Amino acid sequence: MISRSEIKAFTQKTPSFDDTFLGLKAISRQPSGMSKETRKVIALARKFNAEVVRPLALSLDITMQKDPTHIPMDFVNKANEWGFYTLWIPKLFGGQGYNLPSISFFLEEIGSECLAMANLIGVHYLGFAVAVSSWSTGLINRLCQDTINGEKTGKPCLMSLALTEPGAGTDVEETDLMDKGSVACHAKKVEGGYVVNGTKVFISNGHLSHWHMLIAFEDLKKPSASTVMLAVETGMKGFSFGRMEKKMGQKGCPASELMFDNCFIPDANVLFNSDQGKHFKRSLTRTNMQIIDFYFAASRAAVGAFGIGAARGAYNLARDYVSKTEMNGSLLINQEWVQSMLAEMYKNVLLGRLAYNEANYATSMHGMYKLIQQKQLYYITKYTPRIIFEKLIQPVLGNSLVLWLVRKFNFDMQTDEEIELTSGLASLAKFAGTDAGIKNCHMALELMGQAGLRHDMRAEKCLRDAKLLQIYEGTNQLNRLNLFKCLIAKDFTQATVFEEN
Amino acid sequence: MLAITNKELIMLEKAAHEFSRKVLFPERENNDKFPFGPFFQSTFEKAFDLDFFHTILPESIGGLGHGMTALCVLLESICTEDSSLGGIIFTHSAAMNLMLATGSQKELGPIMAKKNINDVLIAIPVFNNPSETNHLPEAVPDGETYCLSGPVDYLTLGGIAGHAIVAAKTKNKTGYSFFLVDLSQAGIRKSDPVLSLGLRACPSVDTRFEKVPARLIGEEGKGPDYFNKMADRMHTAAAAMSLGIMKGSFKEALDYGKKRDQGGRKIIQWSEMKMILGNMAVQIKVSDMIVTQSCNAVDNRDKDWEAGSRAAALHVQSLACDLTTDGVQAMGGVGYMKDFGQEKRFRDAKQLQALLGMCPVKKIRYLEKMI
Ligand SMILES: Cc1cc2nc3c(=O)[nH]c(=O)nc-3n(C[C@H](O)[C@H](O)[C@H](O)COP(=O)(O)OP(=O)(O)OC[C@H]3O[C@@H](n4cnc5c(N)ncnc54)[C@H](O)[C@@H]3O)c2cc1C
Numbered sequence: 054m055i056s057r058s059e060i061k062a063f064t065q066k067t068p069s070f071d072d073t074f075l076g077l078k079a080i081s082r083q084p085s086g087m088s089k090e091t092r093k094v095i096a097l098a099r100k101f102n103a104e105v106v107r108p109l110a111l112s113l114d115i116t117m118q119k120d121p122t123h124i125p126m127d128f129v130n131k132a133n134e135w136g137f138y139t140l141w142i143p144k145l146f147g148g149q150g151y152n153l154p155s156i157s158f159f160l161e162e163i164g165s166e167c168l169a170m171a172n173l174i175g176v177h178y179l180g181f182a183v184a185v186s187s188w189s190t191g192l193i194n195r196l197c198q199d200t201i202n203g204e205k206t207g208k209p210c211l212m213s214l215a216l217t218e219p220g221a222g223t224d225v226e227e228t229d230l231m232d233k234g235s236v237a238c239h240a241k242k243v244e245g246g247y248v249v250n251g252t253k254v255f256i257s258n259g260h261l262s263h264w265h266m267l268i269a270f271e272d273l274k275k276p277s278a279s280t281v282m283l284a285v286e287t288g289m290k291g292f293s294f295g296r297m298e299k300k301m302g303q304k305g306c307p308a309s310e311l312m313f314d315n316c317f318i319p320d321a322n323v324l325f326n327s328d329q330g331k332h333f334k335r336s337l338t339r340t341n342m343q344i345i346d347f348y349f350a351a352s353r354a355a356v357g358a359f360g361i362g363a364a365r366g367a368y369n370l371a372r373d374y375v376s377k378t379e380m381n382g383s384l385l386i387n388q389e390w391v392q393s394m395l396a397e398m399y400k401n402v403l404l405g406r407l408a409y410n411e412a413n414y415a416t417s418m419h420g421m422y423k424l425i426q427q428k429q430l431y432y433i434t435k436y437t438p439r440i441i442f443e444k445l446i447q448p449v450l451g452n453s454l455v456l457w458l459v460r461k462f463n464f465d466m467q468t469d470e471e472i473e474l475t476s477g478l479a480s481l482a483k484f485a486g487t488d489a490g491i492k493n494c495h496m497a498l499e500l501m502g503q504a505g506l507r508h509d510m511r512a513e514k515c516l517r518d519a520k521l522l523q524i525y526e527g528t529n530q531l532n533r534l535n536l537f538k539c540l541i542a543k544d545f546t547q548a549t550v551f552e553e554n
Numbered sequence: 555m556l557a558i559t560n561k562e563l564i565m566l567e568k569a570a571h572e573f574s575r576k577v578l579f580p581e582r583e584n585n586d587k588f589p590f591g592p593f594f595q596s597t598f599e600k601a602f603d604l605d606f607f608h609t610i611l612p613e614s615i616g617g618l619g620h621g622m623t624a625l626c627v628l629l630e631s632i633c634t635e636d637s638s639l640g641g642i643i644f645t646h647s648a649a650m651n652l653m654l655a656t657g658s659q660k661e662l663g664p665i666m667a668k669k670n671i672n673d674v675l676i677a678i679p680v681f682n683n684p685s686e687t688n689h690l691p692e693a694v695p696d697g698e699t700y701c702l703s704g705p706v707d708y709l710t711l712g713g714i715a716g717h718a719i720v721a722a723k724t725k726n727k728t729g730y731s732f733f734l735v736d737l738s739q740a741g742i743r744k745s746d747p748v749l750s751l752g753l754r755a756c757p758s759v760d761t762r763f764e765k766v767p768a769r770l771i772g773e774e775g776k777g778p779d780y781f782n783k784m785a786d787r788m789h790t791a792a793a794a795m796s797l798g799i800m801k802g803s804f805k806e807a808l809d810y811g812k813k814r815d816q817g818g819r820k821i822i823q824w825s826e827m828k829m830i831l832g833n834m835a836v837q838i839k840v841s842d843m844i845v846t847q848s849c850n851a852v853d854n855r856d857k858d859w860e861a862g863s864r865a866a867a868l869h870v871q872s873l874a875c876d877l878t879t880d881g882v883q884a885m886g887g888v889g890y891m892k893d894f895g896q897e898k899r900f901r902d903a904k905q906l907q908a909l910l911g912m913c914p915v916k917k918i919r920y921l922e923k924m925i
Contacts (some may be wrong), residue, residue, distance in 0.1 A: 115749070217887070220815070222887055223816045223886065224816050230816065230818075233818030255887045298898075299891060299892040299893065301882075301897035302890075390914060394914070477909065495875060498751075498904055498908070498913055499912070500914070502912035502913070503707075503708050505751075506905055508748070508749035508750065509749070513750065515905075516901075518749065523879075523888055524883065525887070528883065528886055529828075553824070
């Protein structure tokens with residue numbers, strides 16, 4: 054009927070079977086314990102929603118409207134008490150080691166009740182993902198130990214990502230754009246470290262994080278090949294906080310300005326720089342893009358999950374409203390047009406969830422999670438006593454051989470196709486999920502009429518909060534272009550991206 | 555609006571535009587802090603002095619006697635910068651229109667003649683069609699007047715106006731009736747301003763009436779007819795407000811696109827951005843034509859003007875929601891911040907979509923009228 058070689062040839066044609074049915078392949082490779090663990094994570098999120106998020110969401114939003122400089126430490130303390138800042142830190146680094154894709158499910162759950170609170174937890178893992186993307190095992194371990202201690206001592210120690218600059222938002226997310234733009238955060242190499250000057254803006258959780266993954270540049274004319282990733286600690290000399298933004302929504306999660314004025318950052322805090330980058334098979338520019346793709350592939354899938362959280366929250370509110378509200382003597386839920394709108398909203402949730410899952414499958418098989426989600430390693434880390442990690446493994450994480458091996462595996466053994474697949478699908482999940490979030494919020498408000506406009510009914514907050522999702526981690530336009538670049542352009546040698554006349 | 559030739563209207567447009575630019579724009583962010591900041595009383599008073607509240611009021615009772623076009627010209631210009639004031643003018647105009655529809659010119663005159671500007675204002679739940687409300691208050695006859703008891707939710711301007719128009723049920727009639735209520739009377743419990751998505755300085759309150767004397771306006775049980783009469787006209791005004799928001803959003807996005815550099819060029823030079831802005835520009839042109847046409851139809855009582863007015867609102871309001879979403883998007887992170895106007899326009903556009911009742915229900919009613 055069809056030969057082996059034909060099967061191969063036909064399934065490799067665009068759209069390639071391997072690139073479009075990731076779930077099928079991933080499920081058999083995935084450790085079966087993962088699904089049990091994910092179930093537990095979802096249950097935990099729902100419990101936290103019932104006990105903490107739902108009771109506090111509206112009041113935190115109002116507090117921030119009254120005082121936009123309020124720092125929501127109460128909530129962060131609670132999340133810390135519940136162990137959420139170490140839940141997804143691998144056991145290798147002393148964390149609780151839950152499987153990394155499960156964070157998306159968790160964020161969808163929390164986001165369905167309050168996106169700001171989901172962000173107060175999720176952004177910590179964005180910072181963590183950035184640190185991991187450098188594969189600087191020793192330093193990552195140090196940062197993680199601080200978070201773990203913060204959990205033990207009740208003093209939360211969060212991580213943030215400081216990438217965006219006043220003059221460079223979209224530009225710093227793409228090496229193709231970086232060199233044409235005007236990045237300004239300068240890192241000058243000096244004896245024993247770097248001196249940084251510049252400003253970062255819109256940094257989520259900035260004011261309340263302890264560690265900041267700072268992306269700076271040695272050569273402002275050629276930033277794509279001179280990126281320096283630094284771990285900066287709150288309180289370092291020359292580092293200060295500026296304003297907190299007054300946002301439309303996600304008010305509970307601060308967006309901060311970070312200012313660096315001759316701030317000295319020691320070599321021990323360098324996650325990655327050109328010196329280290331030149332040992333890999335790709336050019337520095339391509340390695341830096343690979344790093345960006347490492348962290349955004351993970352975090353954009355999570356933003357897709359935030360979007361689906363919003364879509365679900367809006368759906369839940371609308372569904373509950375129409376199931377109780379009568380119009381002209383009959384319940385709204387019994388009107389066909391209402392049923393149809395609810396079905397559409399339900400569809401948006403489900404399809405968006407499938408999209409972020411596909412992106413996570415890609416990252417598990419081909420991206421940042423590849424090593425840790427590998428079946429044998431997953432079980433070894435799961436069942437190895439913590440003490441073994443503490444006594445035998447963590448002490449060698451700073452060892453140069455370990456560093457070399459880990460980096461070799463992650464940088465050099467990841468193929469270009471793998472980078473494109475993980476990055477492209479994450480962009481898809483990001484804009485699909487967040488557009489679905491906005492769509493459902495609009496529909497919820499239409500279904501609820503006057504009631505939907507009121508803060509106490511929650512739907513209006515959902516819409517305000519959700520709009521941000523289409524902007525951060527790359528605007529949805531940038532993510533569409535990235536999808537084109539990664540998943541479409543490869544079949545057209547004549548196609549260029551970010552180079553139009 | 556397109557092709558205004560009437561000199562008086564040109565002057566009105568100019569005045570409203572200047573007011574928007576010089577008075578509303580600089581204080582927009584502050585005014586939007588309400589209820590957590592002060593109410594913009596002085597701005598409101600200035601608008602009153604400029605006769606912005608009197609456009610559609612007949613000359614015989616102290617108004618300017620203009621038609622729908624004038625009201626739309628005014629609302630559109632104001633809403634380019636701050637639709638909260640537009641919302642106040644709209645609400646007050648809807649209430650006046652309703653009184654005129656019920657033939658209550660006589661009752662309206664003395665209210666309009668009051669000295670204190672808040673006493674002149676009339677509140678009404680404009681984000682609602684009383685036919686869609688389950689719990690209207692009850693009106694019980696009491697000599698010449700009636701006594702109202704029950705809840706009136708989301709009474710727009712209820713916290714700042716001297717009077718309100720309230721729909722209530724009477725015992726013997728199936729529909730509902732409209733009543734004029736003096737809000738300074740005892741027996742009215744008002745909540746704090748309801749924190750809302752948009753139009754924050756056009757506040758609404760939840761009220762509860764306990765045997766509050768009220769005067770029937772129009773005939774008993776004929777409320778739905780009066781409401782529809784008012785809504786037929788006011789939908790065009792609602793469309794004009796959304797159009798104003800759209801224009802403001804487009805202008806701000808376009809200006810920003812010409813200033814902001816990314817990727818080594820002005821962002822407006824990227825064709826993706828041109829596509830977004832081009833789409834916005836087309837939506838505005840179409841909406842402008844719709845609103846202009848609808849104003850003419852309402853003022854000239856053209857055939858089917860009522861349907862045209864309702865369709866105009868439904869369509870333009872929906873475009874405004876899409877457009878303002880893009881308006882935020884076109885500016886990236888700053889579009890989401892309160893220092894700029896885009897986020898407020900995004901919220902306001904969505905709020906306006908609920909004017910005069912639930913949007914999907916309005917579409918269904920529109921069709922039902924045709925069959
Ligand atoms: C509340 C909030 C929280 C944030 N949190 C963080 C954080 O924790 N850490 C961090 O580093 N950053 C953070 N950001 C920054 C965020 O990632 C940027 O806002 C986003 O990448 C867009 O950049 P920009 O705002 O500078 O917009 P710009 O890049 O200036 O974009 C403006 C418009 O131009 C378009 N555009 C730009 N370039 C192109 C192009 N080449 N082709 C076509 N269109 C283009 C954009 O799509 C957009 O519509 C946050 C932002 C916000 C608002």
